[in-house]
Amino acid sequence: MKCHLLHVCCAPDLVIAYLAGARGDVYFYNPNIHPKEEYEKRKLEVLKVAQLFNLDVIEVEYDPQRFFGAVQGLEAEAEGGKRCEVCFELRLRKAALAAKELGYASFSTTLTASPKKDFTLINNVGQKVASQVGVIYLPNVYRKGPTYNDAQRLVKMLGIYRQNYCGCVFSRRVRSGEDPSER
Numbered sequence: 123m124k125c126h127l128l129h130v131c132c133a134p135d136l137v138i139a140y141l142a143g144a145r146g147d148v149y150f151y152n153p154n155i156h157p158k159e160e161y162e163k164r165k166l167e168v169l170k171v172a173q174l175f176n177l178d179v180i181e182v183e184y185d186p187q188r189f190f191g192a193v194q195g196l197e198a199e200a201e202g203g204k205r206c207e208v209c210f211e212l213r214l215r216k217a218a219l220a221a222k223e224l225g226y227a228s229f230s231t232t233l234t235a236s237p238k239k240d241f242t243l244i245n246n247v248g249q250k251v252a253s254q255v256g257v258i259y260l261p262n263v264y265r266k267g268p269t270y271n272d273a274q275r276l277v278k279m280l281g282i283y284r285q286n287y288c289g290c291v292f293s294r295r296v297r298s299g300e301d302p303s304e305r
């Protein structure tokens with residue numbers, strides 16, 4: 123049996139999680155990221171960090187239509203609201219299914235490294251999908267570790283790309299002062 127599958131949301135959060143002790147094969151499944159160029163940019167940064175830390179990477183498809191389908195009707199939700207819960211569940215369910223199919227003993231996510239995200243909600247969603255799929259989810263709060271500030275310094279020192287919006291087109295619009303629900 124393989125050891126641990128680590129769902130990774132972005133390179134800076136992978137650095138934070140790694141310094142806090144996270145290990146495992148990297149699983150970059152984030153269909154929420156928009157546009158595709160931004161997705162490719164974030165993925166490339168994750169691959170660089172994975173190489174630096176000698177972590178194996180599992181290839182995953184980019185399927186943004188699954189995200190848009192899942193959050194339909196929730197476009198105008200504020201960041202941190204119901205849309206984000208659905209977004210977490212979409213990503214963690216896919217990671218749970220992959221862990222099960224590929225024979226990993228457990229899985230977790232770097233999403234809890236972000237200071238802007240509700241780690242209790244993320245861990246609850248992780249536990250829920252894990253019990254539905256029949257795998258083990260390891261709850262964590264990577265941003266609370268004593269190495270958090272070291273990780274921030276390392277991200278800066280290595281010149282790792284740090285995005286200025288969460289990921290989806292709606293969060294991008296809010297960041298630019300536009301209406302998030304515009305079609």
Ligand code: SF4
Pocket residue numbers: 154155201202205206207209210288289290291292293
């Ligand atoms: S704001 Fe972030 S967590 Fe919320 S739906 Fe968008 S990408 Fe997902």
